[in-house]
Amino acid sequence: MREREPPAPRVIRYELPGGWLVLAGASDEDNDALSTGVARPDDWWFHAAAVPGSHVILRARDDEEPGRETLRQAAAIAAYHSKARSAKTVDVHCTLARHVRKPRGVKKGTVSVGRGKNMIVHPGIAFAKRINDGG
Numbered sequence: 001m002r003e004r005e006p007p008a009p010r011v012i013r014y015e016l017p018g019g020w021l022v023l024a025g026a027s028d029e030d031n032d033a034l035s036t037g038v039a040r041p042d043d044w045w046f047h048a049a050a051v052p053g054s055h056v057i058l059r060a061r062d063d064e065e066p067g068r069e070t071l072r073q074a075a076a077i078a079a080y081h082s083k084a085r086s087a088k089t090v091d092v093h094c095t096l097a098r099h100v101r102k103p104r105g106v107k108k109g110t111v112s113v114g115r116g117k118n119m120i121v122h123p124g125i126a127f128a129k130r131i132n133d134g135g
Contacts, residue, residue, distance in 0.1 A: 009033035014128035016073050021059040024081045028108040031055040035111055039097035046078035049091040049118060053082025072121055079123035092119050
């Protein structure tokens with residue numbers, strides 16, 4: 001009898017102006033898979049500070065660093081996909097995915113972040129285009 005493969009993470013995909021790809025986890029299990037399996041070391045990682053919410057990944061590019069506005073938009077998506085969605089502003093942690101670790105024995109979706117910075121943003125997604133995978 002073969003072991004069943006775990007289901008693929010449910011990820012909400014957005015395209016930002018300039019063609020940047022943003023991925024947001026849909027549940028604790030999806031956040032876990034996104035942060036520890038899908039994210040590449042040079043991707044940017046976002047999460048609303050001190051409230052439950054999605055882990056959000058901004059895909060890195062080999063040839064271009066994201067500008068301040070692109071980082072702000074990814075942070076706004078993280079704020080939107082958190083329990084603080086209705087707040088006027090939200091504190092969002094931002095770091096490279098290489099600084100995100102999953103400690104042993106913690107519940108799904110829990111990570112520790114080694115370094116980074118915080119951004120204060122307005123929650124929103126109006127500037128982004130949601131991408132359907134068709135699946």
